[in-house]
Amino acid sequence: MHSHGHSHANDDEKHEHPVASRKQMLWAVLLTGSFMLIEVAGGLISGSLALLADAGHMLTDTAALLLAFYAIILSSKPADNKRTFGYGRLQVLAAYTNGILLIILTGWILWESIQRFYQPNPIQSITMLVVAILGLLVNLIVFKILHSASTSNINVRSALLHVIGDLLGSVGAIIAALIIWQWGILWVDPLLSVIVSMLILRSAFHIIKDSSHILLEGKPLEMDSDQIRQDLMALQGVEDIHHIHLWSISEQEPLMTFHAVVGDAYDKDLMIDKMLDLLQKKHGVTHATIQAESENCKGVLNPVGCEEQAFGKSPN
Structure with a gap:
């Protein structure tokens, strides 16, 4: 999923x-x-x-x-x-x-x-x-x-x-x-x-x-995508972070999208909340879109049994 x-x-x-x-x-x-x-x-x-x-x-x-x-x-x-x-x-x-x-x-x-x-x-x-x-x-x-x-x-x-x-x-x-x-x-x-x-x-x-x-949609100069990936990977339940994209609308509005592989034993909704909270508090990312994937779906494009469910969350 x-x-x-x-x-x-x-x-x-x-x-x-x-x-x-x-x-x-x-x-x-x-x-x-x-x-x-x-x-x-x-x-x-x-x-x-x-x-x-x-x-x-x-x-x-x-x-x-x-x-x-x-x-x-x-x-x-x-x-x-x-x-x-x-x-x-x-x-x-x-x-x-x-x-x-x-x-x-x-x-x-x-x-x-x-x-x-x-x-x-x-x-x-x-x-x-x-x-x-x-x-x-x-x-x-x-x-x-x-x-x-x-x-x-x-x-x-x-x-x-x-x-x-x-x-x-x-x-x-x-x-x-x-x-x-x-x-x-x-x-x-x-x-x-x-x-x-x-x-x-x-x-x-x-x-x-x-x-x-x-x-040209360049990465915000003050942001380190490798460090952000390490911080996200440090969360218990996050197995992998890939397809990271960082850009900004203006200097004050950084944006980010990425895929996160979440352990099957963890609730994906809760893990997304934790990742969004970390991004906002530690890295100042004002807009983040996360695609959470199961371990058995890692790197597979729309496999059988991994149907996509889309939903939005706004902690603010």
């Missing part, structure tokens, strides 16, 4: 978001978008590529934060007949898209920087310095708003990377403005733009890599 059991974490828990949540993200959007307009004006007046590059980055940031904000709203929608796992993966898709946007933006900044090395423009260093300092303050505020949620949410982390890029851009613009003001070295402006771009590019690569791993 085969038996199936599955468990879902409480739906309210699945749709919680560490950013408290939409309100804070909306504030980040408004602050970033408003200052982007100021920085465009400052870059045009001062003639600074570092400021214009940072303004272009902030424009992308505003779009990225809007995308992240929209993903948070949609991902809180409950599962339906069309999306049976819900909409949580929209946040991962938003993170992937933001990573691509960061790479495109970096390419534009690098191209403009190369042009400036050959054709340096006169720069009003005082205007550049004032705008860069204001930009640093705005970015610090936005960074503080988003930082608390960034460790557990790849969508917010990708948005935060845009903000960190802006922080670096503002610091670079301040340094460039001071050097130009004191010594008139114009090439430092595009040079610092290149350095900031390289830092942004590295971060974008990691965001694309992590989000791609989730989109």
Whole structure:
């Protein structure tokens, strides 16, 4: 006989978001978008590529934060007949898209920087310095708003990377403005733009890599399938664990399916309960589907006498 059991974490828990949540993200959007307009004006007046590059980055940031904000709203929608796992993966898709946007933006900044090395423009260093300092303050505020949620949410982390890029851009613009003001070295402006771009590019690569791993149904990076198998096998009555599959909807929603061979002397319903409890408490698996098999049916596909009985269980 085969038996199936599955468990879902409480739906309210699945749709919680560490950013408290939409309100804070909306504030980040408004602050970033408003200052982007100021920085465009400052870059045009001062003639600074570092400021214009940072303004272009902030424009992308505003779009990225809007995308992240929209993903948070949609991902809180409950599962339906069309999306049976819900909409949580929209946040991962938003993170992937933001990573691509960061790479495109970096390419534009690098191209403009190369042009400036050959054709340096006169720069009003005082205007550049004032705008860069204001930009640093705005970015610090936005960074503080988003930082608390960034460790557990790849969508917010990708948005935060845009903000960190802006922080670096503002610091670079301040340094460039001071050097130009004191010594008139114009090439430092595009040079610092290149350095900031390289830092942004590295971060974008990691965001694309992590989000791609989730989109390709990769195993949650912090989970060890061998260790999980050992823990399940340690339960008395569990003879074998095989056909293990681990993946996730988002970083906070790991899922798992596997087959468990249960000793004939043990109640399969009770063993499924024990396995689900272990997975939830020790490994944080919020959704597990288990197919329990008898010892004499191990490795046999629909043998005579091993008819399948399906049922669902939800301890929560």
